[in-house]
Amino acid sequence: MQPEILFDPSKQARYKGTEPLWISPEGNLLDLEFEAEFDLKKIANRKPDLWRYREAIPIGHDEHIISMGEGFTPLLPLSFSGKTVWVKQDQLFPSGSYKDRGATVLISKAKALGIKHLMQDSSGNAGCAIAAYAARAGIRCDIYLPASTAETKIKQINASGAQVFRIQGTREDTAIAALQAAQSSYYASHCYNPYFYQGTKTFAYEVCEQLGWKAPDTLILPAGNGTLVLGCYIGFTDLMKAGIIDRMPEIVAIQAANCSPLSDAFHKNEHPASYFPSLAEGIAIAKPVRMMQILEVIRATQGTILTVTEEEIKNSQTLCGHMGFYIEPTAAATIAGVEKFCKGFERKTIVTLFSGHGLKK
């Protein structure tokens, strides 16, 4: 395995992965260059978790891996709007959301770097995931949250022994407080830190393997900060580079109509200064840090962005509940998008997910 390189595309600058960087010294976003390798025979004989793609994840030594047996979630065929859609059961992760994909890789990297203290900010699930994996790693963890965050999520973070800082004001005020704290600590950010995406990309690997090493036609994914959208793009790009698949699925991103900066920029080139709260708090992100990258990825895959109303979110949550699936409103927003997409577009293989467990709310 060749070591990974951190890459600042705006300056064309490169840094070694042995440096504890989550952003460039000039404050630019970093991407990660790494050649993912896949040995399909070896993979088939490994445990059903996301570390089965060991040679595709840039952690040098096995002893640094912090794992709770996460990943390789079931891919179930379910019927929505009269169509069969493949739904990854990512509500079944240890902390209750797919954010554990990013957390297991990012915290393993922090362990490899010898980090003793880290911090993170989140509207909920990313904080729950980072706090849980930091606890497994024995790394001290501070989580910054908007004061309005759901009590169940705060309780969950507290249970991991992390210190919670509740910030008054908007989600953006929390982000500003976190950036200040990041001056003196390692920022385990799901938005900035490129290692998080090296975890979320495993969603693509699992889908591909579970479909018989084939790419689906369409991926319908939630988009707030775009950790899954960008992760899937990285993952399917890795699979194409390795010659396992020969086409990229289209990515259809779902946003809440109440808070839809990606949709507004994509369809109307508009950039409203403020938005409304949404039941789908996990995707109600007014200023996604990697906005330009997300829009590029949607365009590159010839995908699109759909929005769903608060009522559609509620109805979808009820529908999923009546099918036996207990998911949180943010996860229901994606399914509302699935229903909308299936009514308007014909596709053979559509993949989506339940992104978070209902017990969260």
Ligand SMILES: *Cc1c(COP(=O)(O)O)cnc(C)c1O
């Ligand atoms: C974080 C989250 C999302 C959205 O992910 P982004 O990376 O912000 O685009 C969707 N559903 C749930 C349950 C989440 O926790």
